Amino acid sequence: xxxxxxxxxxxxxxxxxxxxxxxxxxxxxxxxxxxxxxxxxxxxxxxxxxxxxxxxxxxxxxxxxxxxxxxxxxxxxxxxxxxxxxxxxxxxxxxxxxxxxxxxxxxxxxxxxxxxxxxxxxxxxxxxxxxxxxxxxxxxxxxxxxxxxxxxxxxxxxxxxxxxxxxxxxxxxxxxxxxxxxxxxxxxxxxxxxxxxxxxxxxxxxxxxxxxxxxxxxxxxxxxxxxxxxxxxxxxxxxxxxxxxxxxxxxxxxxxxxxxxxxxxxxxxxxxxxxxxxxxxxxxxxxxxxxxxxxxxxxxxxxxxxxxxxxxxxx
Amino acid sequence: xxxxxxxxxxxxxxxxxxxxxxxxxxxxxxxxxxxxxxxxxxxxxxxxxxxxxxxxxxxxxxxxxxxxxxxxxxxxxxxxxxxxxxxxxxxxxxxxxxxxxxxxxxxxxxxxxxxxxxxxxxxxxxxxxxxxxxxxxxxxxxxxxxxxxxxxxxxxxxxxxxxxxxxxxxxxxxxxxxxxxxxxxxxxxxxxxxxxxxxxxxxxxxxxxxxxxxxxxxxxxxxxxxxxxxxxxxxxxxxxxxxxxxxxxxxxxxxxxxxxxxxxxxxxxxxxxxxxxxxxxxxxxxxxxxxxxxxxxxxxxxxxxxxxxxxxxxxxxxxxxxxxxxxxxxxxxxx
Numbered sequence: 210x211x212x213x214x215x216x217x218x219x220x221x222x223x224x225x226x227x228x229x230x231x232x233x234x235x236x237x238x239x240x241x242x243x244x245x246x247x248x249x250x251x252x253x254x255x256x257x258x259x260x261x262x263x264x265x266x267x268x269x270x271x272x273x274x275x276x277x278x279x280x281x282x283x284x285x286x287x288x289x290x291x292x293x294x295x296x297x298x299x300x301x302x303x304x305x306x307x308x309x310x311x312x313x314x315x316x317x318x319x320x321x322x323x324x325x326x327x328x329x330x331x332x333x334x335x336x337x338x339x340x341x342x343x344x345x346x347x348x349x350x351x352x353x354x355x356x357x358x359x360x361x362x363x364x365x366x367x368x369x370x371x372x373x374x375x376x377x378x379x380x381x382x383x384x385x386x387x388x389x390x391x392x393x394x395x396x397x398x399x400x401x402x403x404x405x406x407x408x409x410x411x412x413x414x415x416x417x418x419x420x421x422x423x424x425x426x427x428x429x430x431x432x433x434x435x436x437x438x439x440x441x442x443x444x445x446x447x448x449x450x451x452x453x454x455x456x457x458x459x460x461x462x463x464x465x466x467x468x469x470x471x472x473x474x475x476x477x478x479x480x481x482x483x484x485x486x487x488x489x490x491x492x493x494x495x496x497x498x499x500x501x502x503x504x505x506x507x508x509x510x511x512x513x514x515x516x517x518x519x520x521x522x523x524x
Numbered sequence: 525x526x527x528x529x530x531x532x533x534x535x536x537x538x539x540x541x542x543x544x545x546x547x548x549x550x551x552x553x554x555x556x557x558x559x560x561x562x563x564x565x566x567x568x569x570x571x572x573x574x575x576x577x578x579x580x581x582x583x584x585x586x587x588x589x590x591x592x593x594x595x596x597x598x599x600x601x602x603x604x605x606x607x608x609x610x611x612x613x614x615x616x617x618x619x620x621x622x623x624x625x626x627x628x629x630x631x632x633x634x635x636x637x638x639x640x641x642x643x644x645x646x647x648x649x650x651x652x653x654x655x656x657x658x659x660x661x662x663x664x665x666x667x668x669x670x671x672x673x674x675x676x677x678x679x680x681x682x683x684x685x686x687x688x689x690x691x692x693x694x695x696x697x698x699x700x701x702x703x704x705x706x707x708x709x710x711x712x713x714x715x716x717x718x719x720x721x722x723x724x725x726x727x728x729x730x731x732x733x734x735x736x737x738x739x740x741x742x743x744x745x746x747x748x749x750x751x752x753x754x755x756x757x758x759x760x761x762x763x764x765x766x767x768x769x770x771x772x773x774x775x776x777x778x779x780x781x782x783x784x785x786x787x788x789x790x791x792x793x794x795x796x797x798x799x800x801x802x803x804x805x806x807x808x809x810x811x812x813x814x815x816x817x818x819x820x821x822x823x824x825x826x827x828x829x830x831x832x833x834x835x836x837x838x839x840x841x842x843x844x845x846x847x848x849x850x851x852x853x854x855x856x857x858x859x
Contacts, residue, residue: 219856228599232659238750239658243666246651246725249715250669257684258676264684276687321578324571337845338579341586344837344848348779349799349829354585409581417848438556441563470677490683497680505675 265494267337276490281506285495296496299475303505307468310408314464315457319414322419323449336420343413351410411467415460422456423449458515462508477502547859592827593617599824620828624797624806630836633778633793636706640713641773645766647716652728653754657740673722680784689787720785721778722770731765732758762781767847771840778837794833801829805856 240247265285267278290298325336344353426448432443468474471479480500483493546554593616595609620626655667689708693699702708712718716725739761743753759766781795788796797804805825841848 235658235750236660239654241662241751242654242658245647245714246654246716247666249647249712249717250673252688253685253712253715253717254673254676255669257681257688258672260684260687261680282622324575329568329571335579337841338582340845340848341582341841344841345779345834347776348834349781349795350779350834351828353798353830354589359546361624371577385765406581411579437724438553439691440556440560455629458677466675469678472679477677480679484679484683494680495675501676504677508675 250256259295261494262498264490265498266464267491269490271488281491286492286499288492289403289496289499293479293492293496296476296479299479300500301502303469303474303476304507307465310411310468311461311464313404313462314408314415315409316413318460319419319457322416322423323445325420326423328337339416340413342410343417346410347415355406355410355473385450398436411464414467415464418456418460422453426452453518458512458519461511461515465508465511466504467506469500488508587829590828594832595824596825612732616824617804617810619830620801620825620832622795623714623804623825624801624829625691625792625796625832626797626831626832629792629794629797632791634762635796636709636793637774638717640777643710644713644716644718644773645719647714647725647760648721648769649724649728649759649766650754651716652730653732653758655725655729656732660751670722670725674720674726675722678719678783682783686786688801703787704791706791709783713741719780720773724773728765731762735761747780749813764847767844771844771847774840775837794836796830798833801826820829 239284264278266280266282268281268284270277270279321339325339340393354504430448430452434448439447471477476496480493483489483496546557546800549557591609593805594612595616596613597616599611647782651670654664655670657680686703689702691699692702692707702711709718712721736759743757748756779795780792781799784793784796785799802822804823809825831835
């Protein structure tokens with residue numbers, strides 16, 4: 210089969226080479242490779258994106274067989290920002306949460322990655338456990354175990370967290386013989402416990418990436434550091450940190466995007482209320498676009514700032 | 525072993541040797557060695573505590589799931605029952621499996637999931653290769669679109685996308701309703717625009733950039749065209765990266781409920797069935813969708829639902845864990 214095809218294809222190449230330069234031909238092949246994606250991107254990404262942008266400036270009503278648009282300019286945007294108190298509140302909450310959780314996730318996952326990179330018995334098991342969130346944390350299962358029972362038609366039901374509910378923390382403290390804690394203190398501990406849960410469960414991929422980066426540190430660097438008698442602390446800051454710094458940027462961006470685009474965050478849920486329940490597509494689109502603009506700007510700022518501190522090894 | 529036995533008669537005991545070594549050091553060096561030794565003794569214990577505690581945080585929900593699945597509903601209100609159920613039963617599990625129509629749903633999910641992941645990995649690999657190795661006009665702009673695909677939340681485009689599939693075709697000439705068919709999943713996957721496709725294209729681009737160019741040059745000289753080179757040379761070299769990305773893709777498709785609830789009404793996937801478990805349960809178990817259950821009472825079923833819907837993933841994870849955790853370093857994100 211291959212012997213039959215080889216002369217044919219080389220013949221075709223010769224023919225084409227007469228007409229097109231090598232560079233030009235290669236660039237055409239480039240288009241050939243990405244062509245499939247490009248068609249899809251136009252159909253399933255760019256057109257919907259443009260349409261959604263267009264929707265955000267219109268009032269939309271559904272007629273049988275089509276959508277009816279009527280231009281209202283910036284009205285949807287001002288409604289989202291000025292008239293819907295929940296939206297701005299949710300926006301603020303999500304932004305704040307992302308702001309303080311992201312650095313914690315990065316620090317935590319770097320720490321865990323360094324620990325998991327050491328040699329000890331049971332390492333495979335420990336690694337397997339810490340990567341477990343990777344396969345669970347994006348799905349509805351996580352929604353349930355993180356205690357959000359409000360979904361799917363159960364609106365208004367009291368929330369019951371199966372994870373570190375106040376009772377559990379209280380019980381644990383009593384069990385440990387800590388009595389008479391002030392309510393504030395218990396509340397504080399509960400929040401911390403809740404957040405530890407959140408952070409551990411959202412650092413799977415980050416740990417994975419950092420671990421990969423750590424394994425890429427050349428052994429020569431480690432040897433040199435040992436010869437010079439660096440303590441583990443010095444080793445971390447002088448060797449480990451510079452080597453993983455490009456990954457800190459990648460992880461930062463990943464974490465921020467993950468938290469912003471998570472369908473479980475409150476802004477997204479608010480947008481979905483208008484999209485699915487109140488059927489106000491124009492408003493929903495406007496909200497989504499405001500949100501998206503904020504996401505873009507924050508990712509841009511992070512990239513700009515962090516890029517200054519990143520060490521790239523020159524090959 | 526042999527060395528030690530031959531050396532030991534003429535050598536001092538380890539303690540003695542250490543003392544002599546320490547004497548020959550300066551004060552600073554001695555301090556350094558002492559600190560290091562102390563740390564080496566304390567650290568493993570400390571490490572064990574940290575890892576154990578955090579593993580507990582991760583495993584707790586899973587243990588809880590198993591514990592809930594096999595207990596009777598009444599055990600939920602029994603304060604003495606914490607982990608081990610008083611009355612073990614399989615009825616909750618059976619109810620949940622019936623309510624989710626689990627075996628059909630599973631078949632359905634696998635059909636969509638595995639198929640979409642396969643085509644998406646292939647299409648993303650093609651695209652990533654195109655971006656990694658070829659120069660063409662507008663490449664920067666087009667790659668910008670890939671980055672945009674990563675940044676834009678699906679929620680923004682989901683509504684126009686819905687109408688796109690509802691009236692698929694050319695307006696006024698021929699349109700077809702694709703909603704509730706697997707095409708809503710397969711079409712974007714085939715054209716590298718499915719769930720998290722942007723990220724996958726990026727991964728493949730990085731991966732192919734990291735492979736040596738000599739691989740292809742040899743093939744070119746032998747008269748292979750770029751497509752044949754890709755199939756014959758690049759794919760065999762990229763198999764482990766393919767597998768890793770494929771596994772992640774399976775996980776992402778498996779866990780997706782947002783896109784699926786948007787496009788499927790009657791076609792169920794495991795994730796959407798779990799998402800709607802409340803209503804499904806009320807219909808199957810009580811025959812009445814208006815039954816009010818307190819959240820606490822529902823927990824046994826919810827947890828059982830969780831357990832059976834992640835069980836296939838867990839099984840996959842246990843057997844292919846190596847590719848999840850070790851594959852990523854080879855998959856080029858490291859470049």
